[in-house]
Every structure is written in C-alpha cells, then in structure tokens.
Amino acid sequence: MSLKNILSEKKDELLASWFDRILDTYPVETAKFLKNQKDRFANPVGQAIHKGIGDIFQELLQNGDIEKVSGFLDSIIRVRAVQEFSASQAVAFIFFLKSVIRDGLADISLTPELYDELATLESQIDSLALIAFDIFMQCREKLYDIKANEMKNMTYRLLQRANMVTEIKDAEKETNFIAIHKKEVNS
Amino acid sequence: MAKLPKPEELLQINYNPPPTEDWMDRPVELKQGNFCWGAKGKNLAAVEFPNARDWTPVEADWKLPKDWEGTVLEAMADRLSKYRSFKVFMDICVRCGACADKCHFFIGGGDPKNMPVLRAELMRSVYRKYFTTAGKYLGKLAGARELDLNVLKEWWYYFYQCTECRRCSVFCPYGIDTAEITLMAREFTNLLGLNTDWISGPVANCYMKGNHLGLEPHAIMNSIEGMIDDIETITGIRINPSFNRKGAEILFVTPSGDLFADPGTFTAMGYMMLFHELGIDYTWSTYASEGGNFGFFTSNEMAKRLNAKIYAEAKRLGVKYIIGGECGHMWRVLNQYMDTWNGPADFMEVPKSPITGTVFDNAASTKMIHVTEFTADLIKNNKIKLDPSRNDDLVITYHDSCNTARGMGLLEEPRYIINSVCNKFHEMPDNTIRERTFCCGSGTGLNASENMEIRMRGGYPRANAVKFVRDKHGVNMLANICAIDRATLSASMDYWVPGVRVTGVHELVANALIMTGEKERETNLRGEPLPGKGGNE
Ligand code: SF4
Ligand code: SF4
Numbered sequence: 001m002s003l004k005n006i007l008s009e010k011k012d013e014l015l016a017s018w019f020d021r022i023l024d025t026y027p028v029e030t031a032k033f034l035k036n037q038k039d040r041f042a043n044p045v046g047q048a049i050h051k052g053i054g055d056i057f058q059e060l061l062q063n064g065d066i067e068k069v070s071g072f073l074d075s076i077i078r079v080r081a082v083q084e085f086s087a088s089q090a091v092a093f094i095f096f097l098k099s100v101i102r103d104g105l106a107d108i109s110l111t112p113e114l115y116d117e118l119a120t121l122e123s124q125i126d127s128l129a130l131i132a133f134d135i136f137m138q139c140r141e142k143l144y145d146i147k148a149n150e151m152k153n154m155t156y157r158l159l160q161r162a163n164m165v166t167e168i169k170d171a172e173k174e175t176n177f178i179a180i181h182k183k184e185v186n187s
Numbered sequence: 188m189a190k191l192p193k194p195e196e197l198l199q200i201n202y203n204p205p206p207t208e209d210w211m212d213r214p215v216e217l218k219q220g221n222f223c224w225g226a227k228g229k230n231l232a233a234v235e236f237p238n239a240r241d242w243t244p245v246e247a248d249w250k251l252p253k254d255w256e257g258t259v260l261e262a263m264a265d266r267l268s269k270y271r272s273f274k275v276f277m278d279i280c281v282r283c284g285a286c287a288d289k290c291h292f293f294i295g296g297g298d299p300k301n302m303p304v305l306r307a308e309l310m311r312s313v314y315r316k317y318f319t320t321a322g323k324y325l326g327k328l329a330g331a332r333e334l335d336l337n338v339l340k341e342w343w344y345y346f347y348q349c350t351e352c353r354r355c356s357v358f359c360p361y362g363i364d365t366a367e368i369t370l371m372a373r374e375f376t377n378l379l380g381l382n383t384d385w386i387s388g389p390v391a392n393c394y395m396k397g398n399h400l401g402l403e404p405h406a407i408m409n410s411i412e413g414m415i416d417d418i419e420t421i422t423g424i425r426i427n428p429s430f431n432r433k434g435a436e437i438l439f440v441t442p443s444g445d446l447f448a449d450p451g452t453f454t455a456m457g458y459m460m461l462f463h464e465l466g467i468d469y470t471w472s473t474y475a476s477e478g479g480n481f482g483f484f485t486s487n488e489m490a491k492r493l494n495a496k497i498y499a500e501a502k503r504l505g506v507k508y509i510i511g512g513e514c515g516h517m518w519r520v521l522n523q524y525m526d527t528w529n530g531p532a533d534f535m536e537v538p539k540s541p542i543t544g545t546v547f548d549n550a551a552s553t554k555m556i557h558v559t560e561f562t563a564d565l566i567k568n569n570k571i572k573l574d575p576s577r578n579d580d581l582v583i584t585y586h587d588s589c590n591t592a593r594g595m596g597l598l599e600e601p602r603y604i605i606n607s608v609c610n611k612f613h614e615m616p617d618n619t620i621r622e623r624t625f626c627c628g629s630g631t632g633l634n635a636s637e638n639m640e641i642r643m644r645g646g647y648p649r650a651n652a653v654k655f656v657r658d659k660h661g662v663n664m665l666a667n668i669c670a671i672d673r674a675t676l677s678a679s680m681d682y683w684v685p686g687v688r689v690t691g692v693h694e695l696v697a698n699a700l701i702m703t704g705e706k707e708r709e710t711n712l713r714g715e716p717l718p719g720k721g722g723n724e
Contacts, residue, residue, distance in 0.1 A: 030297040033288050041616045042288070044651035045295065078683070082643040083296055084218060139682075143643070146678045147636040153448055 003117035004061045006108065007101065011057065014104045018053050021096045025089070045079055052076040056128070057097075064124060066131070073132050081139035091132040097125055210300070211312065211332050215341040217244055220640030222344060223383035223633070231380055233391035234489060238380030244343070249336075251379055256334050259375045260317055266371055267318065273371055276363050277314045280307065286355035286365070291626050292348055295647035300345050303355035303365040309341055310368055343381050346372035348641060350630035351484075352589035357622055369631075374486045382485055385635035389481040393493050397476045398443040404430075404473035410446045411471065414456045421714070423706035426463040428471055431504070435470035436541065438501050441512025441558075442479040444670035445691075451673045453712045454513055454691025458558060461693065464571065464702045467541055469510070475500035478517040479670060484632040491528040494520060498529045501554075508538040509555040513691050515588035515669030516630065518557060522595040526553050543568040557591075559668055559692060563600040566607045572701035577711065578609040579718040581664040583695070584656045585614070586649065586676065587624035588669035598622075601668050601692050608699035613660040619652040629675035642675065643682050650683035657687055665689050 007014065023031040023046075034046030055072040059065060073094075080090040101121070110118065222244055231239035238252045252258065267274045282304060288294065292301040299305055308330070315322030315331035322331030332338065351366035376382065389399035396403060402410070408430060419425045429435065439462070445455040462469055475496045482489035501509055511521060526532070535554040538547040545564045550556045565571050585605060591597040598621050605612055619625050628645030656662040665676055665687050673689055680687045698711045709720050 026297045027299050029287075029299045029302075030293075033293075034297070037288060039618065041619050041648070041652055041655070043294065044648055045297065048651075079295075079647065082220075082640045082647075082682075084221075084298070084640075142682055143639050146681050147639050149681075150636050150674070150678060 003114050003121065006105070006114075008061055010104050014100055015054055015057060017103070018057075018093075018097055018100045019050055021100065022049055022053070022093045025085075025093070048075050048079055060121070060124060060128075069128065070131055070135065073128065074135050077132055077135045078139050081136050082143070087133070087136055090136050091129055094125060094129040094132050097128075098122055210305070211327065214337050215344050217340070217344055219245075219637075221638060222347060222641075223385045223635045223638050226380070226382040226384050226387035230384070230387040230391035231382070234387075234394050234492075236380060236382070236387070236485075236489075237378055240380060242380065249340075249379075249381065251336075251339075255339075255379050258378050259334060259339075262375050262378055263314070263371075264318070266374065267314075270367075270371075272364070272367055276307070276365075276368055277311055277318075279361050280304065280311070280363055281361075283360065285358045285360060286363070289355045289358045290349075290365075291352070291354070291628055291648045292350075292641065292645045295628070295644035296641065300341075301348060306345055306349060307363070307365050307368045309338070309345055310372055313338060339376075339379075339381075342372050343376050346376070347383065347633070348645075350589070350626045350628070350633055350645065352626035352630060353593045354589065354623065354626065357593065370487075373484060377485045377489075383632065383635070386481050386484050386632035389479075389632075390485060390489060390493070393477050393481065397472075397474045397496060399477055399479060399481060400443050400447060402443060402446065402476065407446060407471075407473045407476055410452075411455075411459075414452060414459065417712070417714075418456055418460060421708060421710055421712065422460070422702055424463070424702055424704060426459055428459055428462075429469075430471050430473055432470040433504050435468050435504060436507050437467060437469040438475070438504060438506040438509045439469050439471055439512070440475055440478045440497055440509060442514040442517055442670035443477045444479070444514075444674060445512055446476075448674055450677070450688070450690055450694065450713075451670050453694040453697075454673065456712050457691065457693030457695075457697035458512060460697040460700060460702065461562065461571070464700060465542055465565070470504065470506070472500045472504070478511050478514050478521075480517060480520045481632055483516060483520050490520060490524065494525055495529045497521075497525070497555075498532050501532065502534050507536045508550075509535075510538075510558055510561055511555055512558055513668040513670065513693060515590035515671055517590075517670075518597070519590040519594040521553060521555055525555070540564055542570050557595075557597060557600070557668075559597065559600040559604060562693070562696060563603045566604060573608055573696075573699040574701055575608050575610050575699050577698050577708070577717050578695055579611070581609060581690075581695075582611040582613065582660060582662045583609050583664045583666050583690075584612070584653060584660075584662045585620075586627070586653075586665055586667040586672060587620055588667055588672050589624060589626050589630060591668055592624050593622055597668075601666070604692055605666055605695060608695045613656050613662055615652040615656050619649065625649040625652065627669075627672045627675045628679060630671055634671055634675045639678075643679065646675070646679035647683060649676075650679050653680065653687055654684045657684055663687055666692055666695060668692050 023034050026034060034043060037043035037046060040047040052072050052075045056069060059069045059072065077090060225242040225244050228240040240250050242250050284304060287302040287304050290301055290303050312330055312332045313334045315329055316333055321329040346369045349369040351369050353364055353366045356362060356364040392401035393399050411428060415426055441455065445451040480490050480493050482493040511517065530552065532554045537551045538554060538556045540561060543564055547556045547560060583605060585602060587598065614620060625648040626645065627649060629642045633642060653665055663686060665680060667673065667676065668691065673691055677689045680689060694712055708717060710716055
C-alpha cells in the first residue's frame with residue numbers, strides 16, 4: 001500500500017489531531033468554543049480552520065494543485081493574520097502536519113519506498129509553508145492598503161468637495177465647472 | 188545560547204488567560220492594532236472634559252489626576268444610585284455563559300476577555316469590592332478586586348473593544364446588556380481624560396461647528412453643490428435644495444459622513460433626488476449638520492449636549508417635524524434618549540407624510556422619523572415610479588446595523604424598499620441578521636485606522652455571512668442604513684470578501700426612481716453604465 005493510501009485511510013484521525021494542535025494555539029476557553037460550536041456562522045474561525053485543513057490534506061494527497069491549495073491556505077491565514085500572532089506563529093500550523101503524520105505512522109513499519117514517499121510529502125509540506133508565508137504577507141499588505149485608502153478616500157473627497165483640489169477634467173465637465181463658476185460669480 | 192524552538196513551541200503565545208484561570212492577577216498588555224490613539228488635550232479642553240492633556244496609551248504614565256480612584260468610585264456610586272439597570276446588571280449575572288460566545292470580537296479574535304460575561308466581570312469585580320459586603324470582606328474569594336492602575340488600563344483597553352452592539356443581550360436570559368456596562372466604563376474613563384483621538388476629535392468638532400468633521404457652512408454647501416452637479420449630469424435635472432430656511436415643513440438631518448465620503452455621498456444624492464421628485468418642503472441645516480453623535484461614546488452628558496442642537500434648530504426654523512437620514516447610532520440616540528434629554532418637542536407636530544397623509548404615531552413624541560419609514564410608506568402607497576431593472580447588475584444582501592435593528596426594531600422597512608427597487612435580493616443566514624445581526628466590527632468610535640486588526644477580527648463574523656451569499660448567490664452589493672457601516676464595511680469587504688461593494692438603501696432607490704422630466708439615464712449614481720447601457724454587453 002502506498003503512503004498516500006495509508007494516510008487516506010487514517011484521514012479522520014490525522015485531521016482531528018492536526019485540528020486539536022492548531023486549537024492549542026488559542027486559550028483554553030477559546031479552543032473549547034472553536035472546537036465545539038459546529039455552526040459555521042456562529043463560529044467562523046473554528047469552521048474555517050476545520051474545513052481549510054481538510055481541504056489542504058485532501059489536495060496534498062491528490063494532485064497538489066498550487067492554486068487550489070493556496071485558496072485553502074488563504075481561508076485560514078487570512079484569519080490568523082489579523083489575530084494576535086506573529087508571522088511565524090501564524091503559519092507554523094503547517095509544520096504541525098509533519099509531526100501529526102509521523103505520529104500517525106508510529107505503528108507502521110516503514111519500508112524504504114514508504115520512507116521515500118514520506119520524504120517527498122514532507123518537502124511538499126515545506127513548500128506549503130512557504131506559500132503560506134507569501135499569503136500572510138499579502139494579507140498584511142492588504143491591511144496597510146486598507147488603512148491608507150481609508151485616509152485617502154476621506155480627505156481627498158473632502159478637499160474635492162470643498163473645491164480645494166484642481167482635477168484635470170474632461171472637456172464636458174470643464175464646461176460644467178465653468179458654468180457653475182460663472183453662476184456663483186453672477187449670483 | 189537560546190535553542191531554536193519547535194513550531195509547537197513557537198505557538199505557545201501569551202494570550203490573556205481564560206476565565207477559569209486567575210485572570211485577575213495578570214497585568215494587561217496593550218497590543219498595537221487593538222486600540223486607538225489617545226485623545227488630544229485641545230479636543231478635551233474644547234468641551235471642558237476633565238484632565239485635558241495629550242496622552243499616549245502605550246506610555247506607562249497616563250498622567251492621571253490626583254485621587255483618580257476616588258473620582259471613579261464616586262462616579263460609580265452616583266450611577267449605581269441613578270440608573271437602576273446598572274445596579275441590576277452588576278448584581279444578577281449568574282455566569283451561565285449564554286452570552287460568552289456571542290460577541291463578534293470574541294468570535295473573530297478569541298481573546299477570552301472579549302466574552303461579554305468576562306468584559307462585564309472586569310467592572311463587576313471592582314463593584315463587588317467597594318459596593319457589596321461579601322466583596323469587602325472576602326475580596327478575591329468573592330470575585331472582588333481593588334481598583335488600581337492595572338485595572339484601569341484593562342478597563343480602558345477592553346471597554347474600547349466593545350462596540351455597544353448589544354448582541355450579547357439578546358442571548359442573556361436576564362437581558363443583561365453589556366453595552367450599558369461599557370457605556371458606564373466610558374463615562375468613568377472620561378472623567379480621567381482617557382478617551383481616544385478618533386472619538387474626542389469629532390466630539391470637539393461637533394460641539395464647535397455642528398458636525399464631526401468640523402465642516403463650516405460653506406463647505407457643507409459646496410459639498411452638496413458638487414452632488415447636485417453630478418445629479419444633473421446623470422438625470423439632466425437640476426435640483427435646488429435649501430439651507431437653513433425658516434418656515435420649511437421638514438428639517439432633514441443626516442450623518443455628515445454622507446456629505447464627504449463615498450459611498451455615503453451616493454446615498455445623500457439619493458435622498459435629494461427623492462425629495463426633489465416629491466416636491467416636499469424641506470431644508471438642510473448647516474448648524475444641525477450632524478445626525479451622528481460621537482458624544483454618545485464618551486458620556487451621557489456629552490451626548491445630550493451634542494444632541495441638543497437638533498431640537499434647537501428645529502425650533503429656530505419653525506419646522507413641523509424632522510426626517511433623519513440613514514445612520515445607526517444616530518437612531519439609537521434619537522429613538523431612545525433625545526426625548527428625555529432635550530424634549531418634549533411640543534413645538535412641533537406629529538410627523539405626517541405630505542404625500543400620503545400617513546401619520547407616524549411611532550414618532551408622536553420625538554417628532555423625528557427615519558427616512559426609510561418615510562420612503563417605505565411612499566412605495567406602499569404607490570406614490571413613486573420605479574424601474575428596478577436599473578439595479579439589475581446588482582445582487583444585493585442587507586446588513587442590519589445593530590442600532591437600527593436591536594435598538595429600534597427597524598427591520599422590515601429597509602427590506603421592503605430594497606425589494607421594491609431591486610430585482611435580486613438574498614438574505615444572509617438567519618442567525619446573522621435581524622435581532623441577531625453581527626456588528627460591522629467598528630461601531631462606537633472604533634472606526635479609526637490604527638486599530639485595523641481588531642476591526643477586521645470583529646468584522647469577520649459579518650463578512651463570513653456575506654461571503655456565504657456571495658459564493659451561493661453571486662451577491663455583489665451589501666446594502667445598509669448606517670453611515671459608519673458604509674465606511675467600515677467597505678474596508679471589511681475589501682479584506683474578507685473582495686468583489687462585494689457597499690451601498691446605502693437610498694442610492695438604490697434613486698437609481699430606480701423615474702423622475703419627472705429626466706433624460707434617458709445612461710449611468711447609475713456612481714457614473715457606471717446602467718445594465719444594458721455599457722456597450723459591451
Ligand atoms: S455589546 Fe456587542 S461588542 Fe459589547 S460585549 Fe456585547 S456583543 Fe460584544
Ligand atoms: S448570559 Fe447573562 S447571566 Fe449569563 S453570563 Fe451572560 S450576562 Fe451573565
């Protein structure tokens with residue numbers, strides 16, 4: 001049996017253990033909530049993690065499609081990027097999968113073929129972590145963009161409304177502007 | 188030499204301890220991204236707030252006044268005797284935990300001190316120490332603790348991480364409203380000059396100039412003039428609203444956010460187009476130029492002072508009643524407090540629609556109705572011509588803002604309007620709307636930029652439900668009736684649910700509204716081609 005088949009068979013157990021290890025990164029009370037509340041709208045964080053790791057695991061065993069797996073990683077990392085984690089803390093959960101898998105294989109004697117497969121899989125997990133780091137950075141950059149845009153949107157519109165910025169207008173608007181301006185002068 | 192940690196070890200992060208542990212003894216740690224900058228002395232001085240000075244939350248010395256503990260405890264004693272609800276909320280919590288997982292900040296962030304029960308406990312513990320016999324003698328055993336600098340910092344940190352949304356109260360078997368406890372905490376911290384720049388700036392502006400931005404009359408008129416130009420470009424109709432006009436029948440008051448920031452400006456254009464088409468006799472005021480009330484996020488007294496200008500202006504102009512624009516906390520204040528603070532407004536009449544003759548008895552005392560009540564009544568009575576197909580490029584969902592939904596029960600009118608002016612509408616899941624709606628995550632003056640992380644965490648439960656309808660039904664527009672929502676949900680969508688934009692309800696109304704004498708419209712209010720008019724469809 002190939003390693004992937006073995007892991008597929010142990011999927012539920014492995015995912016449960018991965019999930020628990022991720023929840024351990026939260027305070028006890030919070031972890032309890034994240035684990036037990038199954039409604040995806042009442043508990044979006046817990047459910048995003050739960051679904052996300054399931055999807056990542058599945059994709060890893062099947063095709064390992066980068067785009068797909070990035071989407072799954074995003075659903076978890078986008079959340080952790082705004083929680084109180086440092087960059088390493090936000091993405092370290094990917095590496096948990098390695099020890100989860102090793103522990104899960106503890107009762108199996110690994111043949112050289114299985115070892116090879118495991119080595120490949122582990123390096124794939126390393127790649128996941130690198131992708132995860134990129135996603136984390138994108139999320140953080142997005143946050144800074146949003147901050148900057150909020151300020152810009154507010155002040156710019158205000159200045160514009162107060163006729164304090166001169167815009168390059170297109171021809172039609174230009175006439176409008178002059179017409180209004182004239183009206184102001186005349187009235 | 189320090190050894191490199193394993194990933195698991197890296198993750199042993201130092202969160203605040205859960206309630207089962209000894210949370211009382213751990214000093215609070217102020218983390219960037221969770222709090223707003225401190226208030227500036229000049230803004231506090233402008234409204235005669237105590238201890239006006241510049242201060243910085245991360246610095247150890249908060250420059251507190253002498254005997255600040257005495258000040259707080261005295262105020263606490265005063266409010267306990269004045270407000271029965273406060274006293275009851277301090278006494279009756281049985282720690283059942285029903286509210287614990289209902290706060291968007293806890294749900295999205297996971298900090299146990301954002302569980303409403305524990306947030307309230309931050310204050311209850313002090314209450315027990317000084318105002319109950321058990322607490323006085325048994326101390327910690329009775330869940331009591333002394334008020335010291337660490338406690339004060341913890342109060343400030345966590346009571347400015349509560350948007351007073353009241354979602355928790357919906358689930359409490361005793362109806363304990365943690366928002367009221369937050370209101371009290373903010374009163375107490377304001378007595379010590381502890382407020383945020385984002386709140387105290389608008390408060391000072393509003394007090395001096397009539398609106399949060401400090402827009403002077405000419406700036407307000409300029410802003411509206413700009414919108415009138417845009418309306419003319421789109422519809423070919425030039426409208427002429429009036430300002431500060433004595434003898435008008437109706438005074439119109441909206442949050443100033445509608446005047447300066449997109450997408451609120453499109454909502455403001457919507458009001459004006461509707462009122463023009465109806466030909467109603469209304470006026471704007473450049474003095475009562477703010478429906479919102481950031482004073483409400485500081486103290487009862489300040490909220491009352493800022494609110495006073497609305498009735499004062501109504502009286503000066505001699506209007507019969509007031510229509511208010513789309514805003515959230517503005518309505519909590521108007522609906523629940525204005526009458527007792529600054530009423531009775533018996534110089535006005537019970538609002539009666541000049542178009543349909545409907546009398547709004549629900550506002551018999553305040554004399555102020557919400558614009559969606561007014562518009563829903565028009566549509567119900569078939570008084571306006573609408574072409575909903577102009578909104579056909581939009582697939583809409585509706586976010587109930589906490590204040591209009593839980594604070595005043597305004598649930599049906601906005602939905603009725605949206606369904607009349609649009610063809611494609613989908614509700615978000617039941618446990619995220621109406622009375623159980625999730626907060627935008629940035630209310631009560633938390634909509635600054637420096638606290639973006641907590642805003643995003645708090646906004647996640649709402650965004651998550653929007654994402655669901657986006658993926659399921661192709662929703663691309665999030666409608667609401669709140670100026671703060673219009674600004675903050677835009678940011679939240681940008682982060683969590685790209686592709687979904689934000690709109691006020693009256694922008695949708697005005698797009699669909701067929702105006703007398705209008706030219707064939709090519710674009711919507713945002714200047715984008717109407718469905719079928721793009722040339723590339
Ligand atoms: S009022 Fe809202 S923000 Fe405050 S504790 Fe309750 S649920 Fe949380
Ligand atoms: S639901 Fe009410 S009684 Fe129960 S813990 Fe929360 S505040 Fe206390």
